[in-house]
Amino acid sequence: MKSMISVSALSKEFVLHTQGGARIPVFDRLDLEVAAGECVCLHGPSGAGKSTLLRSLYANYKPSSGHVRVVHGKDVVELGSAEPWQVIEVRRRSVGYVSQFLRVIPRVPALEVVAEPARLAGVPDAEAERRARTLLDRLNIPQRLWGLAPATFSGGEQQRVNVARGFALDYPILLLDEPTASLDAANRQVVVALINEAKARGAAIVGIFHDAEVREAVADRLFEVTAYRRDAA
Amino acid sequence: MNAAAEKASWDEAYNFAYLDEQTKRMIRRALLKAVAIPGYQVPFGGREMPLAYGWGTGGMQVTASVIGPSDTLKVIDQGADDTTNAVSIRRFFKRVAGIATTEATEEASVIQTRHRIPEKPLKEGQVLVYQVPQPEPLRKLEPRETETRKMHGYAEYGLMHVRLYEDISRFGHIATTYSYPVMVNGRYVMSPSPIPKFDNPKMENNQAIQLFGAGREKRIYAIPPYTSVKSLDFEDHPFEVQRWPQACALCGARDSYLDEVVLDDKGGRMFVCSDTHFCADRQEKGHRGPMAADPAAGAFARSSDTSARKEGER
């Protein structure tokens, strides 16, 4: 299978200057390959560094050392050394990210929140909006909410808008941070279906899924982040 | 014409034309520069004149610097030869320069004016001197002198159109009726002093030299003969001059600038030429307006104190 994400010897350590320079090592010399059409589930107890790894794959966190490489069109981009505009391009076209919480933008209506990524990637307005409608519909967001800003939505509704946004474009790489948390069973099934559809079209997926049922339904393999702790024996 | 040859005909307590020769030279140098750069405001070292600012001190200094013993001077104030300001300035120059004076536009070699251009077209060799209260056309919108100088220097004149835009947005048309800004020689935007915009087209390609003196602001500028002077406007709101439905009540002229004169307290009124010499000349030649025979109008026309005809501005 074609590799889409390649992590080699990645180490991450936080230095908290505001707290007397405390050092918090998270993982050390971590290697991970993710192929197209594969879904890797990051595994480990709370605090193991799953989110940190996921954020590192999105260049939200900078590596202390090591490499994160992703396929971007015909290129391979090294996220640690790429120019900011290159990272923005990678995020715009190649790597989608569903965060744990929706970062609400004041006044922007839900439909626009969902359509925006496709629009920014150059999808014509009408097509971007059509996709957004389909996704909101599948995720059971009542139509009367589409024109409203999600700030006033319930937690579950916000999370579904967030998931819809992440699937608005057929990203070759998808990073999912607890996409089914705070969702009911019916909506969990929709998300599972979306993930499996993405896999089927060849997306490489890395996710954190606490729900065993979801994990069972989508993950091809588990990746133990704790295995790369420096203190791991 | 031969005044110079004879004994000085002016009050010899004063240097000829009041100003000392050095001052006149300084002003002439400023005038030369002004003529060389049409529409450009040249600073000059203005002197104190024996009357208050706002009464024509700038124009008088220019007149004093260009007038010679053989010149004939005409002075008008809003078109009239016989108002207080015009009479005083004429008398002043008679006393300090002994020059001949006239009310006839065609006889004058130097015409000092406050807020009008004579109706009769000027000829080569004549000098028209304007009294200018505020020489800076951009001042109302841009109070900083440093900035307006740059705007002139770099021909950044968008702001001038903002002023006209404001007029149209407020009144539906360009409501500026006097001090209407002009573009001189395709380069400098200039304030034509508070002449009615009716007179603006007369500046274009005029045969006479037009000199502008601002006493309080100490600026001189000029339009040499045969210079392009365009009034600013918009494509869809082209420049237009005022028109009157009436003819002059006294001389019947239909192409002159008219003043409204209230005749009584019962609503009686008439419109007459603002240019008194032009009007009188026509009447002498037999032209008659609709009210020429009216006793009230006749009394007005004969009156030596026609200050009532002024707009009461100043």
Next chain:
Amino acid sequence: MSALMLSETVTPKRQPLMRATGVSKSYGETIGCLDVSFTLNPGEVIGIVGESGSGKSTLLNVLSAQLSPDIGTVEYDLRHKGMSDIFRLSEPDRRRLMRTDWGIVHQNPRDGLRMDVSAGGNVGERLMAIGARHYGEIRAEGLDWLAKVELNASRVDDKPRTFSGGMQQRLQIARNLVTRPRLIFMDEPTGGLDVSVQARLLDLLRGLVRELGIAAIVVTHDLAVVRLLADRLMVMRHGRVVEEGLTDQVLDDPHHPYTQLLVSSVLQV
């Protein structure tokens, strides 16, 4: 070893819009900004954050040609000349650049608006400055921009004096964007506004900047402003840029002690 080898074909370098190299400016003993270098790409929004006196406003004034640097250069991609040092342009060229291809949104609308000129006149001024001479078109364009910044068309003939602070700020934005500049400078665009008004303004700015593909340099002390608007962030302290990078990277994974302090000092709502 990584399974992915870096591509031989390196993505072609972008033609930058602006490039600052080693810019320093001091006021006697007081340091304004020190040895600042960066590159701005077309359509990119850079945020400059730091506390009062960190030099961010000085830097903005230098970049926007309102203040010349003691040393260093600021180059801009002029439409017909390519990258040119803005301080070696003639003054009229620089002024033309500032009122056509650039926009400057001042913190205090009084510095950026003509308070005695109607809203429509304020928006139309730049058009008239570049030669527009059709009243009807200028006015239509003015009304169009008032709508874009969510000002009621009925206010077109009112003077900005009669506007609220938020409205004045939006009018200032319209006045600047009417000539479709490629770069706008903003100094604390939400400073002095009520929180509710700030959100509206930010959202508006975000939409306009993205829709029109305008590059922007935004100086602010408000991290929420840059989170929403900026692609990239520069953190300034004592005149120096102490940290820079992608906005979310700098805010979520700050490395410099000062940035960590700055980020941790923000109250979470």
